[in-house]
Amino acid sequence: MKICVINGSPKGKNSVTFQTVLYLRKHFPDSQWAVLHVGQRIRSYEKDLSGALETMKKADLLLFSYPVYTFLAPWQLHRFIELVKESGIDLSGRFATQISTSKHFYDVTAHRYIEQNSQDLGLKCIRGLSADMGDLTTQKGQKEALDFWNFVRYSVRENLYEIPCGAQQDRGGSNTKQPRKTGKKVIVVTNALPEDRALQARIQEFREQFPYETETVNIAQYPFAGGCLGCLKCAVDGTCVYRDNFSEFLRQRIQKADALVYAFTIRDHSMGASFKLYDDRQFCNGHRTVTMGMPVGYLINGDYGSEDNLRMLLEARAEVGHNYLAGAAWDTDGVGRLCQKLCYALENGYVPPQNFYGVGGMKIFRDLIYVMRGMMRADHAFYKKQGFYRDMPHRQAGTILGMTLVGEMLANPKLKAKMGTKMQEGMLAPYRKVLAEK
Ligand SMILES: Cc1cc2nc3c(=O)[nH]c(=O)nc-3n(C[C@H](O)[C@H](O)[C@H](O)COP(=O)(O)O)c2cc1C
Structure with missing residues (x-):
């Protein structure tokens, strides 16, 4: 399968989201992976889009990789989508999917935005992966990424995709009768x-x-x-x-x-x-x-x-x-x-x-049950057993301390000037470790 990754993060190769793409590329070397760093190079794409369009045309699947920015995708990816649509390119028949990282705050609207624009371009959309920023550093997150990609491969093989909102249902799926x-x-x-x-x-x-x-x-x-x-x-x-x-x-x-x-x-x-x-x-x-x-x-x-x-x-x-x-x-x-x-x-x-x-719904419930635990005993016992209280803010003393230290450095103009790209590198260190693992 030929994949064209559209990396919408302004951080380019240093994007947290892009680390999941690298992780998948490492685990699925039988596919061909081309990458367009549109988030970082949007000004040059504004001048000449032809190379990007060619790469997209050659692909079987477009993979949007981006951070959620303020309910949607970053400006750079918006602009790229605008340019692609203006070009009049015909991408129909190809598949599209997406990977985002965020804190899950309105990732749904961002995913819908990418889905709807892909559908406008005639692409067949497979539901994407919305991961938390830190997911790839956990075994659970790594499994979710691999499971997601196996599902994407299955969907492409079987011609399974999401139906545009408001549209009549369309063909899709192999519709072959399976044995009992x-x-x-x-x-x-x-x-x-x-x-x-x-x-x-x-x-x-x-x-x-x-x-x-x-x-x-x-x-x-x-x-x-x-x-x-x-x-x-x-x-x-x-x-x-x-x-x-x-x-x-x-x-x-x-x-x-x-x-x-x-x-x-x-x-x-x-x-x-x-x-x-x-x-x-x-x-x-x-x-x-x-x-x-x-x-x-x-x-x-x-x-x-x-x-x-x-x-x-x-x-x-x-x-x-x-x-x-x-x-x-x-x-x-x-x-x-x-x-x-x-x-x-x-x-x-x-x-x-x-x-x-x-994520949002369960955070509301978690706070509610924690406060009402004296009465909501059945819920409280369940939440405790499932570990739903483990990520409560007051239990994250290490992160709070770490962020205070970083804040102190940023507040000091001399230290801030000396920092250079060290903060980005520090953030990426745990992901690099995951990618280096056999
Ligand atoms: C301008 C800006 C807006 C953001 N908006 C959101 C948001 O609406 N929802 C959310 O959950 N995270 C938001 N974030 C956090 C990013 O989505 C998150 O840090 C992401 O993992 C960064 O990915 P990247 O390294 O691939 O760029 C925002 C970050 C920035 C800088």
Whole structure:
């Protein structure tokens, strides 16, 4: 595969994000990697873009590598995209993906921006990797980078890509029927009524195409005693005041699955009231992300493509729960693509790192539960066990001290002048160590 890396960081080779690209290049030497340092050389590209356009045309995959800057990408990458679009280049049929590093503050808007502009250029977009600045220095982050790249290679092979927002679903995915398989439990949770023929048909289509056995659970038939009352009496031990057995049903039947697929008809720009009842009653799990790592998917009847808020909601829910969102299918091709991605995640344990929705959402919950731990005991015990409190600011004394020392140096004009590029080099030292490892 021929890859064209578009490095949008003004730091060029010294970019933290670019270290992940180097890491992937080292682990996948069978691909050809060309690099355009557009962040550093934007002024020369403003004068002559031809070389860059040629390199892009030769590639099978464009890989945008950039830091998140103020909700989006750096000015230099914006300018490069502007120049590329003005050139009128035809890149259709090629793939694009992205790697960013940041502190996850609005990485979602940055990724959407790159995705939408790539789609404008006719590129087929594969969902990118949004890593924290320090991720590559950890084993978990290194695994996430390699898993991501294996997923990208699989997607290119299978012609799997994201569908532009607001567009009709398009072809994509190989749509070849896979042989029947066993060993995974997949549950379709639906609120389909008997007269909801289109939704029933979509579920049937999924069950026929999906290689693993599926079980359908219809929550519209569940004898709920009522909606969540917000009484918080479940806070200590997770027991609901209602005696309709829903908590048991949820924990024993639903949460024990290997993957969940939700099927609904869009009603009033949402999943409909009966699904909301089911969702709210899951408050017996408090703020505990009990299905972390489990892939999820959606089968939808309705014009999901134009439901911006619902799209954000489904992504945010998956991110906060740290589930891989394998996709939302609202037509036949979408069902095929969902089956493929769900299988890939189930068989390869694919769980990308959380983005702003997940990281930000969990920080809010973490602070809330820490403060309310005397009452929210079930949540507190879970957060402690999962290590969710480990990165709380007051536990990072070493970093706080280090930053104070750097601050002192920067405040001293003589020391600041002497520093030169030492700060950048110091920042890159741990990444260089990772790259030097065998
Ligand atoms: C001008 C500027 C704006 C930034 N804006 C954001 C932001 O909106 N969200 C975030 O999480 N990080 C933000 N950051 C942090 C960078 O994304 C982060 O340091 C990144 O890892 C740097 O990558 P690089 O070394 O590849 O350039 C910002 C940094 C700078 C200098």
